[in-house]
Structures are given as C-alpha cells and as structure tokens.
Amino acid sequence: xxxxxxxxxxxxxxxxxxxxxxxxxxxxxxxxxxxxxxxxxxxxxxxxxxxxxxxxxxxxxxxxxxxxxxxxxxxxxxxxxxxxxxxxxxxxxxxxxxxxxxxxxxxxxxxxxxxxxxxxxxxxxxxxxxxxxxxxxxxxxxxxxxxxxxxxxxxxxxxxxxxxxxxxxxxxxxxxxxxxxxxxxxxxxxxxxxxxxxxxxxxxxxxxxxxxxxxxxxxxxxxxxxxxxxxxxxxxxxxxxxxxxxxxxxxxxxxxxxxxxxxxxxxxxxxxxxxx
Amino acid sequence: xxxxxxxxxxxxxxxxxxxxxxxxxxxxxxxxxxxxxxxxxxxxxxxxxxxxxxxxxxxxxxxxxxxxxxxxxxxxxxxxxxxxxxxxxxxxxxxxxxxxxxxxxxxxxxxxxxxxxxxxxxxxxxxxxxxxxxxxxxxxxxxxxxxxxxxxxxxxxxxxxxxxxxxxxxxxxxxxxxxxxxxxxxxxxxxxxxxxxxxxxxxxxxxxxxxxxxxxxxxxxxxxxxxxxxxxxxxxxxxxxxxxxxxxxxxxxxxxxxxxxxxxxxxxxxxxxxxxxxxxxxxxxxxxxxxxxxxxxxxxxxxxxxxxxxxxxxx
Numbered sequence: 001x002x003x004x005x006x007x008x009x010x011x012x013x014x015x016x017x018x019x020x021x022x023x024x025x026x027x028x029x030x031x032x033x034x035x036x037x038x039x040x041x042x043x044x045x046x047x048x049x050x051x052x053x054x055x056x057x058x059x060x061x062x063x064x065x066x067x068x069x070x071x072x073x074x075x076x077x078x079x080x081x082x083x084x085x086x087x088x089x090x091x092x093x094x095x096x097x098x099x100x101x102x103x104x105x106x107x108x109x110x111x112x113x114x115x116x117x118x119x120x121x122x123x124x125x126x127x128x129x130x131x132x133x134x135x136x137x138x139x140x141x142x143x144x145x146x147x148x149x150x151x152x153x154x155x156x157x158x159x160x161x162x163x164x165x166x167x168x169x170x171x172x173x174x175x176x177x178x179x180x181x182x183x184x185x186x187x188x189x190x191x192x193x194x195x196x197x198x199x200x201x202x203x204x205x206x207x208x209x210x211x212x213x214x215x216x217x218x219x220x221x222x223x224x225x226x227x228x229x230x231x232x233x234x235x236x237x238x239x240x241x242x243x244x245x246x247x248x249x250x251x252x253x254x255x256x257x258x259x260x261x262x263x264x265x266x267x268x269x270x271x272x273x274x275x276x
Numbered sequence: 277x278x279x280x281x282x283x284x285x286x287x288x289x290x291x292x293x294x295x296x297x298x299x300x301x302x303x304x305x306x307x308x309x310x311x312x313x314x315x316x317x318x319x320x321x322x323x324x325x326x327x328x329x330x331x332x333x334x335x336x337x338x339x340x341x342x343x344x345x346x347x348x349x350x351x352x353x354x355x356x357x358x359x360x361x362x363x364x365x366x367x368x369x370x371x372x373x374x375x376x377x378x379x380x381x382x383x384x385x386x387x388x389x390x391x392x393x394x395x396x397x398x399x400x401x402x403x404x405x406x407x408x409x410x411x412x413x414x415x416x417x418x419x420x421x422x423x424x425x426x427x428x429x430x431x432x433x434x435x436x437x438x439x440x441x442x443x444x445x446x447x448x449x450x451x452x453x454x455x456x457x458x459x460x461x462x463x464x465x466x467x468x469x470x471x472x473x474x475x476x477x478x479x480x481x482x483x484x485x486x487x488x489x490x491x492x493x494x495x496x497x498x499x500x501x502x503x504x505x506x507x508x509x510x511x512x513x514x515x516x517x518x519x520x521x522x523x524x525x526x527x528x529x530x531x532x533x534x535x536x537x538x539x540x541x542x543x544x545x546x547x548x549x550x551x552x553x554x555x556x557x558x559x560x561x562x563x564x565x566x567x568x569x570x571x572x573x574x575x576x577x578x579x580x581x582x583x584x585x586x587x588x589x590x591x
Contacts, residue, residue, distance in 0.1 A: 100307030
C-alpha cells in the first residue's frame with residue numbers, strides 16, 4: 001500500500017509540473033499585458049517589474065484606436081443567436097428522427113451522417129459567394145446562419161435519444177399528454193445534459209471561428225473579436241506586445257470564463273457517446 | 277425494466293390509443309414540421325453551396341466579375357497539370373499541408389494519450405482540476421493562440437529568445453528559418469488542440485473494465501502488459517477516431533500559418549487553404565479556387581477512408 005502512495009504522489013507532482021508548463025502561454029499573455037513597451041520587448045521574467053494599465057487604457061480609453069468592445073459585442077450577439085438556432089433546429093430534428101413517424105426517415109438519417117464527412121472548405125467559398133449575391137456580406141446574417149447546417153448536433157441528440165428508454169413517454173401518452181406536453185415535461189428534462197454539451201461546443205465553435213467571419217466581414221464595425229485580433233496581429237499594432245496581449249486577454253476572457261463554468265458538462269462521456 | 281414495452285422498437289408510440297389512423301397522421305405531420313427547420317438550414321447552407329461550388333468549378337468565374345462561361349474540366353486540368361501558375365501554387369500548398377499532417381498527427385495523438393494516462397492515474401478528487409487545465413486551450417481562438425505564440429517566438433524581442441539570451445544561449449530566428457518555423461507552428465498547434473483529444477481519451481479510459489486490471493495484476497502483469505493487452509484494445513475505437521479527426525484538423529491548417537509565420541519563410545508554411553483563399557480573393561479566381569477546394573476535399577476524404585478501412589479491415 002505504501003508503495004502505491006509514493007507512486008500517486010509522484011504522478012501528481014509530474015502532472016503539476018506539466019500543468020504549469022501548459023498554462024505558461026496564458027500566464028505569459030496576462031503578465032505581458034501589464035508590461036510597458038520597453039520591458040515587454042526585453043524582459044525574460046514573466047512577472048512585470050513595474051505594472052502598468054496603459055495597454056488596457058489604449059483599448060478601453062476614450063478615442064481608443066481599437067474597437068475591441070464593439071468586436072466583443074458582435075461576437076456575443078452572433079454566438080448567442082447562432083447557438084440558439086443550432087440547438088433549436090437540432091433538438092427538433094433529432095426528436096423527429098428518433099421518435100416520430102417521419103417519412104423517408106432512413107434517407108434523412110443517412111444524409112445527416114454523410115454530411116459529417118464533407119470537408120468544410122468545399123462549401124465555404126460558394127457559401128460566401130451566395131451571401132454576396134444577396135448583398136448580405138458584412139451583415140450579421142452569414143455570421144449566424146452558416147452554423148445551422150452542421151449535423152453534428154442532430155447526430156449527438158439522436159444517438160442519446162435512441163439509448164433513452166421510451167417507457168416514460170408511453171406512460172405520459174397513455175395518461176393523455178399531448179406531443180408538446182411530452183416534449184416539454186419528459187424529453188427536455190431528459191436531454192438537458194446533451195443539450196448543454198452541444199450548446200457549449202457550438203458556443204465555443206462560433207466564438208472562436210476565424211476563416212468564415214474573416215471572409216464575410218469587411219468593415220471594422222462588423223468584425224468579430226477573432227477577426228479583429230487577427231488584424232491586429234497582422235497590422236502595425238503588432239509592434240507593441242503589451243498592447244497586443246491586452247487585446248488578446250480581453251478577447252479571450254469571456255470564452256475562458258464560460259468554458260470553466262461549463263466544464264462539468266464535459267466531465268461525463270457525453271461527447272464520446274456519439275462516436276462509438 | 278417494468279415499463280410497458282408493447283410496441284416494436286421502430287414503431288412510433290403515438291399509434292396506440294383509439295383512432296390509429298388519426299394519431300398516425302398527427303404524428304406524421306408533426307414529424308415533418310419538426311424536421312423542417314433543420315432541413316431548410318441544411319439545404320440552404322450546405323447542399324446548395326456544395327452543388328453550387330461544383331457548378332462554379334466547371335466555369336471561368338470570378339468573385340467580382342461573376343460567371344465567365346462554361347469551361348468543363350479545364351480548371352481541374354489546370355491545377356493538376358504541372359508547369360502553370362495554378363498547379364505550382366496548388367502543389368506548393370498541398371506539399372506544405374501534407375508536411376504538416378505528417379509531423380503533427382503522431383504528436384497530437386500520442387501526447388494527448390500520454391496526458392490522458394497521466395491524468396487517469398491521479399486520485400479522483402484532484403483529477404477534475406487537471407482535466408480542466410489541460411482542456412482549457414480548447415476555449416482559446418486560433419487568433420489568440422497565434423498572437424501569444426507569435427510573441428513567444430518572434431526573433432527580435434520575443435520571450436523565448438529573451439529567455440535563451442538570459443541563460444547564455446544564442447537566439448534562434450524561430451519564425452524566419454526552417455525547420456524552426458514548423459517547430460513554432462507545431463508547438464502552437466499542439467498546445468491549442470491537445471486538450472480535446474485528451475478529454476476523449478480520458479472518457480474512453482474511464483470505461484475500461486477495472487476487473488481486468490485486477491485479474492492481470494494477480495497474474496503478475498507489468499504496466500506495459502496492461503497497456504498493450506487491456507487498455508489499448510479497449511480504447512482502439514477512440515484512438516482511430518482521434519487519428520482521423522487530427523488528420524482532418526491538420527489538413528485545415530490556416531490561422532496559425534497565416535498569423536504566426538505569414539506563410540514564410542519563402543512560402544514554406546503556405547498552407548493549401550491559404551493558397552485557395554488567395555486564389556479566390558487576391559487573384560479574383562473563384563473558378564480555380566473552387567476546383568482546388570473540391571480536389572482538397574477529395575484528397576482528405578480519400579485519406580480518411582483509407583485510414584478507416586486500414587484500421588478496421590480485420591474486424
């Protein structure tokens with residue numbers, strides 16, 4: 001027994017060291033955002049010698065050159081609307097496929113699975129061109145709508161429902177419940193963990209997407225935060241690492257907070273249940 | 277289970293009570309109504325662009341000038357026949373992307389499996405914290421990852437070189453010299469994507485039958501025997517799945533090389549998606565760009581299919 005205790009301690013120590021190394025890039029990001037230009041360029045220490053908030057001032061201050069808050073607003077709007085759309089559309093479709101008498105069910109199920117294998121790059125530019133034809137470039141429409149075609153969510157919820165016993169629904173039906181009541185009182189509570197997982201995955205996908213928002217936005221006000229920060233990396237602002245990292249901190253924090261808060265939904269193997 | 281399972285599995289349960297035909301019709305109507313929103317989105321934003329993309333690839337077509345006439349398979353011939361500007365950039369992007377797939381997939385899968393095994397050996401109470409830490413980079417966007425790693429690796433004033441200077445090592449021109457440019461991209465990508473793979477491995481490890489370990493301990497099996505004969509066979513499905521996912525992810529290399537190395541040095545990290553993106557926008561050639569995207573998609577699907585059949589051919 002003693003031997004296994006030392007072994008466990010060694011494992012925890014090794015994991016702690018690796019965890020610290022793993023967090024270094026984020027620690028670097030946060031500390032550098034509080035360094036002035038000269039120190040950020042020359043320092044080999046992580047902690048700032050003299051702390052400064054001027055980098056954040058240049059983002060949030062009056063007349064700030066970089067509209068990070070506007071980008072965050074765009075990202076927030078697009079991410080919430082896109083996630084709501086995906087969850088709404090996918091839950092209904094998955095229920096219809098798993099439980100109802102949908103005509104051509106086999107065919108509709110197989111296109112859901114087949115679509116998972118189509119590489120995104122194939123549809124990306126034609127989709128851009130179509131949105132352009134309808135003068136929807138640089139609006140919120142393409143930023144929200146495109147994610148609704150992803151079939152992963154339908155597949156996840158469908159797989160879950162197939163493994164979920166029908167007894168409760170049958171009992172509710174015999175007691176005279178309508179379809180909507182069954183959905184509301186039996187199905188929704190049951191699928192909540194899968195829906196939570198799907199929501200978080202979709203949320204992070206949309207929040208962090210880069211290629212698509214970079215081709216369907218053109219004005220500075222319509223950019224999402226990932227596109228805005230990318231332009232900073234490529235542009236003249238890049239010469240100041242402190243300011244660059246401050247913008248990155250502001251861009252990254254909301255997603256990190258949501259991730260940590262929602263982390264428990266990843267703990268159980270819901271994500272892997274669809275792939276076996 | 278005790279419940280009344282009086283219906284065959286494939287039958288909708290709404291047929292039971294009086295008026296079979298009526299409830300069947302209701303169920304059918306509702307099933308269509310509920311499937312329709314998804315179907316509309318799916319057709320508009322996946323099927324239509326897919327078909328339209330194939331159609332465009334058979335035409336001379338530009339973003340700003342529109343359709344310039346049917347050309348048959350000329351676009352495909354142009355990008356596949358060596359010796360012209362289109363095929364030169366296509367093969368360059370394909371070669372660079374394949375190099376990245378070759379150097380990234382093994383570390384992405386092996387390191388995440390090693391991390392998962394490590395985390396799995398941690399006592400339950402602490403496990404959840406380590407799980408969160410190693411998964412945290414999943415919440416960081418490619419542009420933030422690139423901003424961070426570009427400032428870590430930048431030759432002049434970057435943190436890694438400052439650190440190397442301070443301990444007496446001569447600085448390396450990470451982003452403008454090969455193989456260091458690939459090393460930088462690889463490190464950034466591993467840090468960014470390893471957490472997702474690890475989580476799926478951990479979930480798979482949780483489901484391995486504990487009693488098999490106990491039985492093998494009694495038989496005197498060592499750590500490697502247990503891994504090779506119990507653990508790995510149990511998680512093989514997830515292993516293959518993650519290998520395929522990693523190949524697809526590495527094929528889609530774009531943000532890191534665009535932002536960290538800008539395709540350099542000497543276009544050696546110019547990925548295929550960067551080439552296609554430039555073809556469509558900078559060269560204003562949507563026809564060639566669409567053909568390139570479709571060939572890329574076919575190459576990806578072929579590699580994934582080969583992996584799949586190779587992995588499961590015996591079972």
